[in-house]
Amino acid sequence: MGAAPAARDVTSYGMGLAAPLALFFLVFFVAPLLQLFWLSLHNDTAGLHWGLGQYLHFLTDPFSLGVLGSTLLLGAEVTAVCLVLGFPIAWLYQRVGPKLQTVIILIVLLPLLTSVVVRTFAWIVILGRQGIINATLQSLGLIDTPLKLLYTQFGVVIALAQVQMPLMTLPLITALGRIDPNLDDASCSLGAGSWRTFFRIVLPLSLPGVIAGCTLTYAASITAFITQSLIGGGQMLFMPMYLYQQASTLQNWPFAAAISIIFLLAVLAVVSVFTTLGRMSRGYGGA
Amino acid sequence: MIMNRRSLLTTALTLGAMKAFPGLSYAQARPLVFATFTGSWEEAHKAVLVPAFRKANADAAMVLDPMLSVDQIAKVNAAKANPPIDVMLHDPGPALVAVGQDLVEPYPVEKSAYYKDLIAEAQEPMGPAPFFQVVGLTYNPEAVKTPPTSWADLWKPEFKGRVGITNLNSTLGTGWLVEIAKMRGGSEANVDPGFKALEELKPNLAAVAANPGALATLFQQGQIDISPGNFNAIQILKARGVPVEFVAPKEGAIAFKTTIHIVKNSPNRELAFKLIEAALMPEVQTTLMNPPYLIVPTNSKVAMGGEIARVLAKDTAELKKKFVFQDWKKINEQRSAWIERFNREIKI
Known part of the structure; x- marks a missing residue:
């Protein structure tokens, strides 16, 4: 962009700077991943017989497919809750004074500063039979017997939504902050109501943030082993727990490896849907 | 752990030296490593078993490296010839896996002073049970x-x-x-x-x-x-x-028998045996039976007392009657x- 004449193109950098990290990833991420894939191509637990048996077992078994489906659905539910609850906060952030902005940022970041185990245990206290919700409802006389909240899909979604909320809110705040506030005024002065302004101007322009937030929240919530197992309990089986069971308790590493690869591919598919939407939205936002 | 420049340098030098002189391997010089379980087990072993072992063995160096049974097996499996652990602790299921995968040595029963005093169910030739759960x-x-x-x-x-x-x-x-x-x-x-x-x-x-x-x-x-x-x-x-x-x-x-095993190819075989002996000692088992540990003993010379005598069994005979082994x-x-x-x- 600069008008100064330059001997070389200053906007491009050598890839050398990325080499240390690239090497690190190659040794500690790509290599183990390949090893995992290699392991998954064996039909027996000792890893002696080659074959696609583990994949066939998973893909022809309605139970395993059910676990995969319910995990992907869980991610979608959590992402939806985070988006619906997180968007107003991000929107508000752009419209309040600097003092309130600090407060909002603090509230958004606070969960990140606490260990996920602590946050999850707090939810056990909140959702339990004698927890805050049940105690309040009972003292108000709204219910006679405590509601079952812990160890339900509802409980897992709510707890995960809170735990992962910052991953949604932060990209939204950034995206909304980049929108020129004059556009709002322009839209209003041209006769559009505030809802119409929101749907035609703010939402399309914030789509990159929405996509980024959704991708992060989705990936984090379907792999959240601790929250899923503590709030969901031992009978609600999601992919991370299924994997752990096969690898750790049963020592069936090839099947566990196949589960990981299938899970990885499923997540990649969902994430690539998000990124495709993101690319389309860029065209839309620019129009 | 605090990393300063000096310790970083020492580590780097050590690593470099080990690379240059492969004979200088960590295994020959390392202290006895006992992989106990995490949580209350670790606390109990740190407070009672380790001091008893060190007292009986001229302050021999040893390290507690608490981890789950499955992790112990995985770690030993990954380096069978030069295992990073000398003594493993296992629940009955994983114990059979470890024995089945040929990761442990038979316990030198004839050398042991306490093995014969263990109640019959705790006498496991591949690794005795110092405690019951x-x-x-x-x-x-x-x-x-x-x-x-x-x-x-x-x-x-x-x-x-x-x-x-x-x-x-x-x-x-x-x-x-x-x-x-x-x-x-x-x-x-x-x-x-x-x-x-x-x-x-x-x-x-x-x-x-x-x-x-x-x-x-x-x-x-x-x-x-x-x-x-x-x-x-x-x-x-x-x-x-x-x-x-x-x-x-x-x-x-x-x-459940919690069994303790000498890892095959351990460079500290003798000390590993000594540690297990300490775990079988009536004195150690008595201390571990008392509050706050309340770990059920397996040595028949230990007189049952306290909460264990109240809710479980007053003596070995009653224990045998009331316990079910699977x-x-x-x-x-x-x-x-x-x-x-x-x-x-x-x-x-």
């Missing part, structure tokens, strides 16, 4: 006025929505299912009656916890009032003021199929 009925005495006496009490209609169990990932969950199957005419080889009984238990089930630790916290939350539970875990909760009581059911409390060889054969079945059938 005991599973019985746990209940909240504030909610359950008449103490339960049998596993069958869990099915009582008054406990509708108040019962907690764990899934079969844990030794506790699997052992309990086998016991339920036995109560209804099954065995280690046939747990069908156990699964049928679980089906009937569904109306009473408030929670299927992911692990025994999570089960214990459910008492704290009032989420459950009665469950199968581990004697030691309950004592810890009780000491923290949670209203829980442990009772051995009349069918017998389930006893055939984990048979259990391991079918365990994966049971876990699969539990995954599919138990939805509440």
Whole structure:
């Protein structure tokens, strides 16, 4: 962009700077991943017989497919809750004074500063039979017997939504902050109501943030082993727990490896849907 | 750990030296490594077993490296010729896996001063059992006025929505299912009656916890009032003021042998033997039996006392009568199929 004449193109950098990290990833991420894939191509637990048996077992078994489906659905539910609850906060952030902005940022970041185990245990206290919700409802006389909240899909979604909320809110705040506030005024002065302004101007322009937030929240919530197992309990089986069971308790590493690869591919598919939407939205936002 | 420039430099130099002189391997010079379990086990071993061992062996250096059984097996498996662990501690299921994969040495029984004093069930030639873990009925005495006496009490209609169990990932969950199957005419080889009984238990089930630790916290939350539970875990909760009581059911409390093994190819074989001897010593077992540890001893020379004598057994003879030992060889054969079945059938 600069008008100064330059001997070389200053906007491009050598890839050398990325080499240390690239090497690190190659040794500690790509290599183990390949090893995992290699392991998954064996039909027996000792890893002696080659074959696609583990994949066939998973893909022809309605139970395993059910676990995969319910995990992907869980991610979608959590992402939806985070988006619906997180968007107003991000929107508000752009419209309040600097003092309130600090407060909002603090509230958004606070969960990140606490260990996920602590946050999850707090939810056990909140959702339990004698927890805050049940105690309040009972003292108000709204219910006679405590509601079952812990160890339900509802409980897992709510707890995960809170735990992962910052991953949604932060990209939204950034995206909304980049929108020129004059556009709002322009839209209003041209006769559009505030809802119409929101749907035609703010939402399309914030789509990159929405996509980024959704991708992060989705990936984090379907792999959240601790929250899923503590709030969901031992009978609600999601992919991370299924994997752990096969690898750790049963020592069936090839099947566990196949589960990981299938899970990885499923997540990649969902994430690539998000990124495709993101690319389309860029065209839309620019129009 | 604090990393300063000097320690970083030392580490780098050491690593470099080890690279340059491969003979200078860590294994020959390293202290004895004992992989105990995490949590209360680690505390008990740090406070009692380690000092006793060091006192008897001229302050020999040793390190506690607490980890789960499955991790111990994985680590030793990854470096069989030069294992990073010298002494392993195992629940009955993983112990058989370790023996089956040829990771442990037979215990030098003839050299041992204490092996012959262990009660018969604890005398395992591939690695003796220095402690028992005991599973019985746990209940909240504030909610359950008449103490339960049998596993069958869990099915009582008054406990509708108040019962907690764990899934079969844990030794506790699997052992309990086998016991339920036995109560209804099954065995280690046939747990069908156990699964049928679980089906009937569904109306009473408030929670299927992911692990025994999570089960214990459910008492704290009032989420459950009665469950199968581990004697030691309950004592810890009780000491923290949670209203829980442990009772051995009349069918017998389930006893798991916690066995201790010398790792094959250990560079510290002699010290490993000495550490295990210390764990079998009546003095060490007596200290570990007393509060706050309350670990059930296996040496018949230890006189039972305190809470263990009150709720479990007054002496070895009574212990043998009240404890039920299970055939984990048979259990391991079918365990994966049971876990699969539990995954599919138990939805509440």
